[in-house]
Amino acid sequence: MAKTITLRVFRGDANGGTTQDFRVETFPGMVVLDAIHVIQKEQDPSLACRWNCKAAKCGSCSAEVNGMPRLMCKTRVDALPTDKPIEVFPLKTFPVIKDLVTDVSWNYEVAKKIQGLTLADEGSKEPLRMQQIDVDRVQEFRKCIECFLCQNTCHILRDNERKDVFFGPRQMIRLASLEMHPLDVADRTQFLKEVAGVGACNITKCCTEVCPEHIQITDNGIIPLKERVADTYFDPVRKLLRWVGGRK
Amino acid sequence: MANYEVFEYDVLVIGAGGSGLRAVIGAREKGASVGVVTKSLLGKAHTVMAEGGAAAALGNYDKEDNWKVHFRDTMRGGKFLNNWRTVEIFAKEAPDRILELERYGAVFDRTPEGLISQRAFGGHAYRRLAHVGDRTGLELIRTLQDHAVRLGMEVHMETTLTRLLKDGDRIIGAVGYRRGDGSIVIFRGKAVVLATGGWGRMFRYTSNSWESTGDGLVMAYEAGAVLKDVEFMQFHPTGMIWPPGMRGVLVTEGVRGEGGILRNSKGERFMFNHVPEFYRAETAETPEEAARWVEDKKNNRRPPELLPRDVVARAIYKEVKEGRGSEHGGVYLDISHKGEAYIKKKLPSMYDQFLHLGDVDITKQPMEVYPTVHYAMGGVDTEPEECKTSLRGLFACGEVACGLHGANRLGGNSLTDLLVFGRRAGEAAAEFAKTEGHPETPMDQVEEEVELLMRPLQGGDGENPYTIQSELQEAMQEGAMIARTEESLKQTLDKILELQRRANDIRVAGSPAFNPGWNAARDTLYMLISSELIVRAALERKESRGSHWRLDYPNEDEFWSKHNITVRKGENGEPVIEPRPVPEMPEELKKILEEGA
Ligand code: SF4
Ligand code: SF4
Ligand code: FES
Numbered sequence: 001m002a003k004t005i006t007l008r009v010f011r012g013d014a015n016g017g018t019t020q021d022f023r024v025e026t027f028p029g030m031v032v033l034d035a036i037h038v039i040q041k042e043q044d045p046s047l048a049c050r051w052n053c054k055a056a057k058c059g060s061c062s063a064e065v066n067g068m069p070r071l072m073c074k075t076r077v078d079a080l081p082t083d084k085p086i087e088v089f090p091l092k093t094f095p096v097i098k099d100l101v102t103d104v105s106w107n108y109e110v111a112k113k114i115q116g117l118t119l120a121d122e123g124s125k126e127p128l129r130m131q132q133i134d135v136d137r138v139q140e141f142r143k144c145i146e147c148f149l150c151q152n153t154c155h156i157l158r159d160n161e162r163k164d165v166f167f168g169p170r171q172m173i174r175l176a177s178l179e180m181h182p183l184d185v186a187d188r189t190q191f192l193k194e195v196a197g198v199g200a201c202n203i204t205k206c207c208t209e210v211c212p213e214h215i216q217i218t219d220n221g222i223i224p225l226k227e228r229v230a231d232t233y234f235d236p237v238r239k240l241l242r243w244v245g246g247r248k
Numbered sequence: 249m250a251n252y253e254v255f256e257y258d259v260l261v262i263g264a265g266g267s268g269l270r271a272v273i274g275a276r277e278k279g280a281s282v283g284v285v286t287k288s289l290l291g292k293a294h295t296v297m298a299e300g301g302a303a304a305a306l307g308n309y310d311k312e313d314n315w316k317v318h319f320r321d322t323m324r325g326g327k328f329l330n331n332w333r334t335v336e337i338f339a340k341e342a343p344d345r346i347l348e349l350e351r352y353g354a355v356f357d358r359t360p361e362g363l364i365s366q367r368a369f370g371g372h373a374y375r376r377l378a379h380v381g382d383r384t385g386l387e388l389i390r391t392l393q394d395h396a397v398r399l400g401m402e403v404h405m406e407t408t409l410t411r412l413l414k415d416g417d418r419i420i421g422a423v424g425y426r427r428g429d430g431s432i433v434i435f436r437g438k439a440v441v442l443a444t445g446g447w448g449r450m451f452r453y454t455s456n457s458w459e460s461t462g463d464g465l466v467m468a469y470e471a472g473a474v475l476k477d478v479e480f481m482q483f484h485p486t487g488m489i490w491p492p493g494m495r496g497v498l499v500t501e502g503v504r505g506e507g508g509i510l511r512n513s514k515g516e517r518f519m520f521n522h523v524p525e526f527y528r529a530e531t532a533e534t535p536e537e538a539a540r541w542v543e544d545k546k547n548n549r550r551p552p553e554l555l556p557r558d559v560v561a562r563a564i565y566k567e568v569k570e571g572r573g574s575e576h577g578g579v580y581l582d583i584s585h586k587g588e589a590y591i592k593k594k595l596p597s598m599y600d601q602f603l604h605l606g607d608v609d610i611t612k613q614p615m616e617v618y619p620t621v622h623y624a625m626g627g628v629d630t631e632p633e634e635c636k637t638s639l640r641g642l643f644a645c646g647e648v649a650c651g652l653h654g655a656n657r658l659g660g661n662s663l664t665d666l667l668v669f670g671r672r673a674g675e676a677a678a679e680f681a682k683t684e685g686h687p688e689t690p691m692d693q694v695e696e697e698v699e700l701l702m703r704p705l706q707g708g709d710g711e712n713p714y715t716i717q718s719e720l721q722e723a724m725q726e727g728a729m730i731a732r733t734e735e736s737l738k739q740t741l742d743k744i745l746e747l748q749r750r751a752n753d754i755r756v757a758g759s760p761a762f763n764p765g766w767n768a769a770r771d772t773l774y775m776l777i778s779s780e781l782i783v784r785a786a787l788e789r790k791e792s793r794g795s796h797w798r799l800d801y802p803n804e805d806e807f808w809s810k811h812n813i814t815v816r817k818g819e820n821g822e823p824v825i826e827p828r829p830v831p832e833m834p835e836e837l838k839k840i841l842e843e844g845a
Contacts, residue, residue, distance in 0.1 A: 013761070029491020029605065041714040045765020046758035050289070052457040055497050055601060057386065058292045074604060097428050098762035105405075108290060116398045117353035127306075128350050129362040135355050139380065142355055142387060146291055181355070 002026060005077060007035055008085035009047065013098045021085060026077055032088060033061050033072035036100070048099040056212060059147030063100050064089040069149040069210045091152040104148055110167045113195065117178060118186035134182040141177035141221060143213040144170065150207035150217060156200050166200040169207035169217045176221035179228065189232040198225050252423075252432045252694070257283035257402070258681035259674070260421060260437025262409055262464065265293030266385075266666030267646025267673070268443030269392035274674025275441075276399040280681050283435060284396075285404045285424070287459050291393045294445050294457060294647075295666065298385030299500035299597075301367055301377025302667070303660035304342035308363045310374035310545075315339040316840045317373050322661060323841060325371045325556055326625075326654020327794045327804075329477065329812055332833040334632040334651035338661075338668050345667035346378050354391040356380055368505055368545060370554040371658040373530075375545060382502050382597050388663055407433060410463065410770055411697040412440065412471040412642070415687040419471060419642040423694050425701060427767065430760020432698055438684045439641050439677035442468060443670065446624040446647035448481070449717070449771075450779045452725035454621040455487055455498040461771040462778030464648040468628045469781065474638040475815040476650045476828075477626030478778075479785035480795050482657055483730050485560035487620025489578040494605050496620040499581060499598065501659050503615075504553040506594050507542040508583040509535075510564070511614065512572035518579070519552035522563035527555055558656045558795045561619040565730045568618070578618035584611055619730055623662065625653040625795065626785075629814060634676030635669055638816075641680065645673035655794020703754075704769035710755030713768040716747050720775060723747075728783050733800045737787045744783060748776045781823060785813045788825050 003026050011020045022043055024035045036049050052058040054073045061072040066080060066087050080086050094102035119128075150169040156162050167175075175192060178184055192198045205218045215221070259275040261268045264286035275282045286293065307313040318339040323330055346364065350356065356378050357365040366375040380387040409424035413434075421436040444464025448456030469475055486499040504510075512518045523531050531552050532538040538551035553560065564579050574580055583591055588611040592599055595610075602608040608615055627650035628637050635643045646666050653661065704710070720743075727740030751772055756765040791805035792798050811827040818824040833841075 027492045029493050029607065031493055031605065034493040040764055041718075045712070045714065045756055045768065046763045048762040048764060052288055052292045052294075052459065053297055054457070054493075055297070056605075057383070057597070058296045058457075060289065060292050076604070101428075101762055104289070108403075108405075111394075112397055116394055117351070119351060125344070125347065127347050127363055130355075130358060131362050132358040132365075135358060138355050139357075142380070142390065143383065144390075145296070145386065146390075177355075178353075181353075 003082070005035070005082050006085040007039070008087045009036070009039070009099070010089045011047070011099055012096060014096055017096070019087070030077045031073055032065055032070070032075045032077060032086065035077060036072065036088070048097070048101045050101055057145060059145030062091055062147045062149050062152065064091060069152050071147060071149070071212050074212060091148065093152040093158045094148075106163055107146070107148055107151060107168075107170065110171055111174065114171065114174060114178070115186050115188060115191070117181060117184055119183055120185045128183055130182045137220060138177050138181050140215055141173040143215055144173060145213060146170065147212060149210045149212065153206045153210045155204065155206065162200065166197040169222065171196060172198060172201070172225060173215060173217050173221040176225055179225065189229050192225055193229045193233065198222065198229055201226070252434050254434045254436065254689070255283055255402070255404070256436040256686060257281045258437070259439050259441060259677045260285070260435050261441045261443055261674070262422060263293070263443035263445060263646070264290055264403065265443065265445050265646060266295040266388055266392060266663065267670035268441070269389065269396045270667050270670025271441045271443055271645055271674030271677065272396040272401045273392065273399060274671040275678040276396070276401065278675050278678035280678035282401045283404065283437070284401050285407050285409055285435060287406065287408050287427070289405050290403055291389055293389060294459065295389040295663070296386045297455065297498065298388070298663050299382040299498065300369055300502050301379030301384045301660050302346055302388065302663035303369070303372060303376045303658065304346040304378060304664055305339065305374070305376060306343050306346065306364060306366060306378070308359050308366050313374035313376060315342070318342065318376065319837070320841055320843070321372050322652070322658060323654070325656050325658040327656060328654065328809065329794070329830060330654035331632055331651035331831060332837055333831070336837065337632055338652055338665065341668045342664045345664060345671065349388070349391055349667065352391050352395040354387050356387070367502070368550070368554070369658070369660045370501055370504070370560070371556045372660065377660040382500050382595055384663060388666070404433070408767065409435065410467070410701060411693065412467050413690055413693050414471055415690065417472070418640040418687070420687050421689065422467070423697050425760065427762055430763065430766070434689055434694060436686050436689060438681035438686060439643065441673050441677050442628060442637070442642060442644040442648055443646050443673070444648045447778050448621040448624070450720055450724045450775045451621040451729060452721040453487055453496045453618065455484060455496055456621065461774045463771065463774045465627060466774045466777045468637065468639070468642065468644070469777070469815070469817055471642070472639060472817060473642065474629040475627065475781065476629040476812050477654070478624070478781050478815055479789050479813060480625035480655050481621055481782065482557060482623035482625055482795050483561040483619040484622035485557055485564055485619050486581055486617040488606060489616050489618040490576040491606060497601070498620065498622070499615060499617050500595070503581060503583050503595060503598060504551070506583065507539065507586050508553060508581050510553050511580045511582060512567045513574055514572055516572075518567050518572070519555070519560065519563055522559065522566070523552050523555065524559060527559070531555065556656055557659065558797070561730055562797060564617070564619055574616045576616055578616045580614035581617045582614035584613060587611070621729065623647065623657055625655065625657050626650050633672070635673035636676065641684070643673040643677045645669040655796060701770060704756045704766060705760065706755070708755055710753040711750050713754050713756065713765060713772045716751055716754065716772050717768070717775060720744065720747055720779060724779055728779075728786060730797060732786055732796070732798050734787065737783050741780065741783045741787070744776060744780050748780070751776055781815050784823055784825050785815055788813050788827070
């Protein structure tokens, strides 16, 4: 049953690097992260990677497997072609620290700028009242495990390196989760347009494709946000109607 | 002397899981400057793994529920070894902490009235767990993370603290290293909150991540703090057992809460044969009643699958031991009778997890499960009001602290624990910091730690840290997991002591920069010491109670029913194990317990 596979893993740091091949014996159900762990335990304990949960819940083990942004703990080895080495690279959009570990601190920095939930009765201790149907879409966005695979994939951040103009899909759905919260009273449209840069997104939907939580980032998050911005800036009447209609 | 980077805060919080972040919020609200240190990235701590929910007697479905019932359930679950005052505070404050979380931004599932929905869970008399599908822990940590960021804290990610620093008997900070470049960092805190979570990595089957090595527990122990109840490790009855890479990963209790049935290889629903007398009156008598309970909780009693975790875990162990196990040595957990739509709606991540990683479609096939090490009930002995430890300036909260759960934790109580005592610890630490200064950093202690940290990198051949870890896991799994005897524990202890000697010679290659092998070297020492303490305490408790099951002492014992076991480091560095009487409960609380009996 046991089969031997080859992993071609990036080794290096901020100054560049190269790849190294490792031969690993598979076991049933092995995922790429298992293979990396086997390497660490048996061949090279200095191989750096991130992981925590090993159950696709924490979003730590993001990498590019055969060129695809994936969670290593959710990528089965037996689902990959084995006639050639399995390539495991760090996320390209963020600077490499070592091997498979990248510096994702930018994501945390921009997150700080986003205004959190703002309630009309701030300071009160009353339980909130919200219907399930009204929180469904917010809950979809809150499934995000901050794996940053979408950030890694978005061409504005990845190829154009425009981290200065666009916060990226992860932060867009964070903003969407706040904007669409039934009881939130803050208005983030100006922020969305001028700081977070929602206009930069050109709806290619590549982010949605890689999201391990299957969040409809573009359709359910970014497009409605774009509409809000458009209403505010170009069609104030519609915005007003939306307010009156009670659909924030 | 080397020049190390130094950071200084009123309150230093070690650990950024739920309790650490709630402590940050508490301390910030009191005006303290706060630094928080985490081994991982922010928001990745073990809290994300919690699936079921956070218990609080909100009474949104069951109006009869109140703090007294929650108090009673928790004390009974803990076999009365809990600190009664800790439990009282907990049960009373739980609803406020949950409601406040909503105002920070958490979006729980709703009732038809638009309030927080609550789910039934093992050991809780009423529907009590606030939840978000099966990802409640993620909701909790993300909410706390965002709110703490909003209030302002300095976060040191991927930084591992390895030793608490002392000025006389007071804790004044900690030293450790940054994972990224391996540089040594010193943190000075007028008050220090230990929120390092639990330990389970010393067992082979565990739901815990690489972080759960016992570092916080052992740091406190080495610094002289008193520990308590460390013999009590919770085995979650249902961990995945197949495929090998998924071994130990949790199958949420929610599966059983939604009607999941446990069967052995003969197809028997065996839990009906394992209902203890104590729980008989409140457990369904027939499969029909159990099935009805899923739909109508008021007029039916709960299925035996939802008995407390220790009871279910032991039943599974026995079934397997007696030859009625599944193909890969577990038992079957089946929810497929509930139908595809229901399962996908109620248990989406379980469905996903099994389909993609286990090759099992749980809407059609049963899962294979076996108990997995899940939670540490014991920890640093912590006083209830302000979460003070026995060391001045050191506060503890969350899983590393001890007092709430007694001999067995109820599912759903840990998430709320993080909130209630995270807040108390953070606020108390901030108050403490107001009247204290920063004593000088004891460089001799720093240098001693640096020497210990760097030893594995000095070159030459030696032991591989991973080999020592797997041998330890093997020994703990065999001798100190669910079923324990004097003999198995003694054998395990011998093995641990041997490994401790060998661990002096751990050597790893490479530099300190993001080097998992080097990190594992220090972690191994924590695992070895915490294992030793667990085993020594388990040897001492000559009875079976809660999660601690001694085959050679199968009954509860009168003396031990009234004593906790404390552990501290003696004068000559040896562990001192001592029984300590459980504090006497006031009359009005005793009444609450009797009312439910
Ligand atoms: S849809 Fe927008 S955010 Fe998503 S990848 Fe394309 S440009 Fe980036
Ligand atoms: S939105 Fe999806 S892809 Fe992006 S960070 Fe969150 S979970 Fe990952
Ligand atoms: S390790 Fe948590 S998502 Fe992969």
